[in-house]
Amino acid sequence: MQTVSCPSCGAEVNFRSHASVMAVCEYCNTRVLKEAGAVKDLGKISSVLEDYSPIQIGTSGVLGGRNFTVAGRIQLRYDAGMWNEWYLIFDDGANGWLGDASGQYTVTMLRTPPKQVPSFEELRAGQRYTLVGAPYTVADVRTAQCIGGQGELPFKVGDGWQAKVADFRHGSNFLTLDYSDEGPPLLYTGVSVTLESMQCQLLRDPEEIKRTTGRYRGKLDTLGCPSCGTQINYLPGLTASLVCQSCQTQIDASSPKAEVIAKGEQHDREYFSLPLGAKGKLGNQDFTVIGVMRRADDEGTGWTEYLLYGSRNGFTWLVETEDGWSRANVMDQWPYSEGLGAPQVTLDKADYNKLYDYNSVVTYAAGAFNWRVQVGDHTHVYEYKRQQVVLAAEATASELGWSRSTPVAVDQLKAWFGDAVKVKTPEVPRHAIAQDFSTDRCKRSAKNWIMGMVALNAIPLLFNFSSAIVYTLFAAAAIYVPAAIIDALDDTLKK
Known part of the structure; x- marks a missing residue:
């Protein structure tokens, strides 16, 4: 030395x-x-x-x-x-x-x-x-x-x-x-x-990290939005971009002084199953929801992604789709493939087959992120699956990353976050319930009449089966066939 x-x-x-x-x-x-x-x-x-x-x-x-x-x-x-x-x-x-x-x-x-x-x-x-x-x-x-x-x-x-x-x-x-x-x-x-x-x-x-982080900037762990004043939770020195959940103003948090990148417009707050700031315990690690964004594919199908941060394990993602929940992590070891969009990739000697290939766009963002995110950001996504594990590559012109996700049950989610989870139960519209009861109503009535007719003719069937059964079947057909025709016409008119 x-x-x-x-x-x-x-x-x-x-x-x-x-x-x-x-x-x-x-x-x-x-x-x-x-x-x-x-x-x-x-x-x-x-x-x-x-x-x-x-x-x-x-x-x-x-x-x-x-x-x-x-x-x-x-x-x-x-x-x-x-x-x-x-x-x-x-x-x-x-x-x-x-x-x-x-x-x-x-x-x-x-x-x-x-x-x-x-x-x-x-x-x-x-x-x-x-x-x-x-x-x-x-x-x-x-x-x-x-x-x-x-x-x-x-x-x-x-x-x-x-x-x-x-x-x-x-x-x-x-x-x-x-x-x-x-x-x-x-x-x-x-x-x-x-x-x-x-x-x-x-x-x-x-404890030292918590005490010294952001010391150079001199900020705490909340920042008032320069546009509307809403308090935004963030991690000084780690989260590079903030998006106000109230007015969608974008704020650069990677420089010594927080600066507005672009102003947004005031709008009603969005509903999320996991609110910003929700705290949970995944295994023996404490995590906090620091960012949330919504994305959509080419066909308009949307999903929600929650960015979680833990002091020991860094970042992880929870993804909410119409099919359920999954947990995703960025991969350090990439799968082998013949190139982006290949029909198959290999990871740890296991083959994953291609599922989807689509464009993705950010439609909403709020909170803190470890990279700059804004509404309108586009990526191209390639998904591969083996059993319950999905590997996804997300590409732009300047960056490519792979993530690995596995399904998470709602009960597990509630065990992690407790009462902070606000998973909505889909409501069935009243007209849908009425429609359900009105479907095939004539055939159901016909079946009830047929069952009653069989009960009334039980004794004649026992003593004179051969002739009574013929009349019974004929009567049943006369009741059921018109009912089926009416229900079919009714379904056609509804469509």
Whole structure:
């Protein structure tokens, strides 16, 4: 470790790795450039926005039998949200990056790029390319701005530094092409991970997260809508977009100061089976409903999606359709397919057959979301099913994601949320009830007459069966056939 004095305030600045080029003074946010025998003041950088990530400088873990320590981070913001890139230093001297986006984690390390790579401009979500000997699918393509830095870093970076990156996935393998600098893009390869799988230590505990989150912005966990004043619950530093449930005003919550993106119009509040702010316990995890949106397909069939957040398990979704409820989670490991829209995909050696392929549009949104959402947003959805499990791919021009959902019984939902669940029981209209009783009314009357006639002729049937049965059947037919004809004509007229 090398320790130098900050050229701005004189405080100690530590460099744990010889590969680190720059460090941010934790006292005055000065960017300190390490040069041969000296340090240089590169000016200030914005403080990072304390978010709900449990990772911090000093967090340690194990990956592939190699110990690492988190030494720094940069915070990046793009048009639909923000994420953290944590700089890792391994005990053997190597370094890498831990991507941290809404509770999804990837670890990547710099590799030698292949000779042939696509240009940044030609990349589209869902395209497939053979890279490092495997078929990778483009997961997202984005241009982001640096909005803050912390700790030590392997290159010079400051406010406004622009990152042009494209992420690719192949199963649980992850790959990034970085087009930020002039010349050929940099190649980073790695895997999707969890904090548990890396045996992470020195993580922030839930109480510390709750105490420090949003400290930079100086906001609480509610915000008055700048348009109509309605209080909106949100997670500072984690939810990138707010939509007022009363007036549909869109608010950017990913910058130091909440700003109105677009004003909406006042309207009556919508009815939801799970209201915003409802709290539930899924297993041993506490979750809160922080966002809700309605979507519809090409034919106008609609459904409702509820975004839930838990301090330990991050985000999860509950989806309400005409057929019932399901719970959905974003997938870190993607299924294998021959391309978007393929008739079949494979996950963990199990095949899933294609169900549907349709366009989806957001028709209503309210609450807080970890990406920017607005009415009119379009995605294309591909659904695949095996037994009770559904895999869904949702694609736009710049982003592709997979989710996995399983059915949830209403009784289970009520066990999770108790009295907060307001599932409506469909009411049968009075005219429908009347119509139901009026259906086949003549045939029912005819059957009653026939049964009465048989009862009256029971004794003659016993003593003279052969002749009595003929008259009885003839009389029954004379009663039933006209009744059936009348009911059929009545049904035709109703249609």
